[in-house]
Amino acid sequence: MRHTRHNGRTPCVETDCAACPVARRCWGDLALPLEGVRARRSMPLERGAVLLHQGERMGAVYIVVRGCLILREDLARGGQRVAGLRLPGELLGIESYSSGAYSSTAEAATETVVCRLLLPAAGSGHSSSSLLERILLKVAAQPERTAAPWAGLSALERVAAFIENYALRARVPRPTETAFILPMTRADIGSYLGLAPETVVRALGQLQGSGRLSIHGRAVRLAEPPLECAAPAA
Amino acid sequence: MRHTRHNGRTPCVETDCAACPVARRCWGDLALPLEGVRARRSMPLERGAVLLHQGERMGAVYIVVRGCLILREDLARGGQRVAGLRLPGELLGIESYSSGAYSSTAEAATETVVCRLLLPAAGSGHSSSSLLERILLKVAAQPERTAAPWAGLSALERVAAFIENYALRARVPRPTETAFILPMTRADIGSYLGLAPETVVRALGQLQGSGRLSIHGRAVRLAEPPLECAAPAA
DNA sequence: CGGCCACTTGAAAACCTTCAACCTATGTGG
DNA sequence: CCACATAGGTTGAAGGTTTTCAAGTGGCCG
Numbered sequence: 001m002r003h004t005r006h007n008g009r010t011p012c013v014e015t016d017c018a019a020c021p022v023a024r025r026c027w028g029d030l031a032l033p034l035e036g037v038r039a040r041r042s043m044p045l046e047r048g049a050v051l052l053h054q055g056e057r058m059g060a061v062y063i064v065v066r067g068c069l070i071l072r073e074d075l076a077r078g079g080q081r082v083a084g085l086r087l088p089g090e091l092l093g094i095e096s097y098s099s100g101a102y103s104s105t106a107e108a109a110t111e112t113v114v115c116r117l118l119l120p121a122a123g124s125g126h127s128s129s130s131l132l133e134r135i136l137l138k139v140a141a142q143p144e145r146t147a148a149p150w151a152g153l154s155a156l157e158r159v160a161a162f163i164e165n166y167a168l169r170a171r172v173p174r175p176t177e178t179a180f181i182l183p184m185t186r187a188d189i190g191s192y193l194g195l196a197p198e199t200v201v202r203a204l205g206q207l208q209g210s211g212r213l214s215i216h217g218r219a220v221r222l223a224e225p226p227l228e229c230a231a232p233a234a
Numbered sequence: 235m236r237h238t239r240h241n242g243r244t245p246c247v248e249t250d251c252a253a254c255p256v257a258r259r260c261w262g263d264l265a266l267p268l269e270g271v272r273a274r275r276s277m278p279l280e281r282g283a284v285l286l287h288q289g290e291r292m293g294a295v296y297i298v299v300r301g302c303l304i305l306r307e308d309l310a311r312g313g314q315r316v317a318g319l320r321l322p323g324e325l326l327g328i329e330s331y332s333s334g335a336y337s338s339t340a341e342a343a344t345e346t347v348v349c350r351l352l353l354p355a356a357g358s359g360h361s362s363s364s365l366l367e368r369i370l371l372k373v374a375a376q377p378e379r380t381a382a383p384w385a386g387l388s389a390l391e392r393v394a395a396f397i398e399n400y401a402l403r404a405r406v407p408r409p410t411e412t413a414f415i416l417p418m419t420r421a422d423i424g425s426y427l428g429l430a431p432e433t434v435v436r437a438l439g440q441l442q443g444s445g446r447l448s449i450h451g452r453a454v455r456l457a458e459p460p461l462e463c464a465a466p467a468a
Numbered sequence: 469c470g471g472c473c474a475c476t477t478g479a480a481a482a483c484c485t486t487c488a489a490c491c492t493a494t495g496t497g498g
Numbered sequence: 499c500c501a502c503a504t505a506g507g508t509t510g511a512a513g514g515t516t517t518t519c520a521a522g523t524g525g526c527c528g
Contacts, residue, residue: 005453043337049471057489076461081385081386095374095375095377096374096377097370097371097374097375097377098371098374103378129363130367132366132367135370136369136370136373137332139370139374140328140330140331141329141331141332141333141371142377143329143377144330144333144378144483145328146377148382148385151315151382151428152425152428155514165524185473185474185475186269186474186475187474194385194386194387195516195517196516196517196518197474197475198476198477198516198517198518199516201475201476201477202476203284204479205476217474227310259495286480323512338513368478388484389484396502419505419506419507420507421507423507430484430485430486431506431507432486432507432509433485433486435507435508435509439508451507459526469528470527471526471527472525472526472527473512473524474523474524474525474527474528475519475522475523475524475525476521476522476523476524477520477521479518479519480517480518480520481516481517481519482515482516482517482518483514483516484516485512485513485514485515486511486512486513486514487510487511487512487513487514488509488510489508489509490507490508490509491506491507491508492505492507492508493504493505493506493507493516494503494504494506494510495502495504495505496501496503496504497500497501497502497503498499498501498502
């Protein structure tokens with residue numbers, strides 16, 4: 001374990017995940033051995049910092065440890081959209097494994113720590129089965145966690161579904177008792193959901209009016225716990 | 235190579251993909267060795283046949299060889315939606331690798347042949363690195379091919395983007411010269427895109443009127459070749 | 469203080485859905 | 499062969515939802 005830098009609670013070390021005290025947050029239950037999974041923890045990225053750019057040659061796969069990354073995509077037809085979020089335990093960059101270039105820009109929505117996974121070169125044939133199997137599990141599970149459960153819903157339901165999905169993925173402890181912070185602007189939420197920012201504002205107002213949640217600025221508290229329709233495992 | 239059944243052009247055999255004459259369609263360029271990747275080809279599924287049901291215990295991962303599978307999802311709030319398509323070379327069922335149950339019902343939209351991949355048990359630690367690496371590559375690439383490039387677009391643009399994306403994924407040879415068949419009803423397309431079937435009809439009419447494509451029933455011909463914005467590799 | 473950014477609100481316009489009717493092709497039973 | 503039923507497709511008009519435009523508020527920071 002070679003220390004490269006230090007920062008209080010988030011030492012920047014290159015280490016085996018098996019030795020990490022918070023490996024469970026990344027890898028879920030530890031039924032599979034973690035030996036051979038090596039990673040290098042980053043310094044905290046402050047809000048607004050960009051971890052990687054769309055189009056950049058893919059250099060690494062990251063896993064989010066703490067905070068939140070927002071994925072922005074420049075569209076061919078001009079303009080930008082929010083293509084996704086990455087919350088603790090989720091992978092970033094693996095979707096570029098075959099295309100070779102990152103498909104979106106990843107920006108810290110709040111103070112964020114990531115680990116850079118140390119992967120063997122593709123095609124080398126020297127990969128550790130254990131590592132590959134763990135990653136495959138995560139990659140396979142990710143679309144289900146990440147996929148839009150709000151397709152074909154009304155604006156109101158979309159916003160509600162988004163917030164409940166966020167609470168699940170962010171593992172908010174007791175979302176009906178404690179308020180949590182949405183780390184995005186109304187415009188970002190709108191872009192992500194395919195809605196105008198004003199529509200997000202009005203939908204939040206209606207949801208609050210009907211008692212499904214309460215919201216003050218970016219602080220939300222849910223009235224009912226979200227169904228574990230997706231995102232329990234991994 | 236053990237024959238289990240036979241049917242003209244689609245013998246139902248359990249074999250090593252390295253020995254399959256059309257392995258390139260499934261696995262792309264053959265830079266990585268295919269040794270150790272074993273699969274069992276199915277009999278052709280006729281239109282309407284169901285390969286697997288939502289909620290069913292996950293028993294296998296399939297790869298589409300020919301035809302098209304349509305993924306239908308029963309929603310918690312009642313009703314159904316088309317959650318996706320699977321075209322030749324695309325994987326099916328891997329997203330249930332961690333949840334353990336299929337998340338949607340897969341129905342043949344046209345005569346379809348699949349191969350059941352013979353995977354080692356998860357967590358066994360006896361997996362072939364070569365197989366895992368190939369599958370990881372495919373799984374990583376799939377969201378990019380499959381993700382909705384029409385989020386936040388108007389109905390017209392959504393329908394256009396869908397058809398172009400379909401032509402790319404289906405590898406239609408010269409989509410501007412030869413017509414190809416969309417293997418879905420207007421209602422299915424609408425469900426997939428989050429639009430009413432009538433809206434799909436009207437959008438197709440407008441696209442034809444403006445010369446972006448021509449359509450007769452389910453046969454489409456494009457005016458301009460789709461940009462290879464996604465889905466070139468894998 | 470002034471500027472900027474996120475957020476909010478209202479009113480008009482654009483868009484999409486819904487409803488209802490009708491059409492066409494296909495398949496079935498008499 | 500015809501009558502009938504069914505499913506997919508198409509069209510028009512009405513109504514609802516969402517977007518757009520415009521204006522205004524409040525917080526934060528130089």
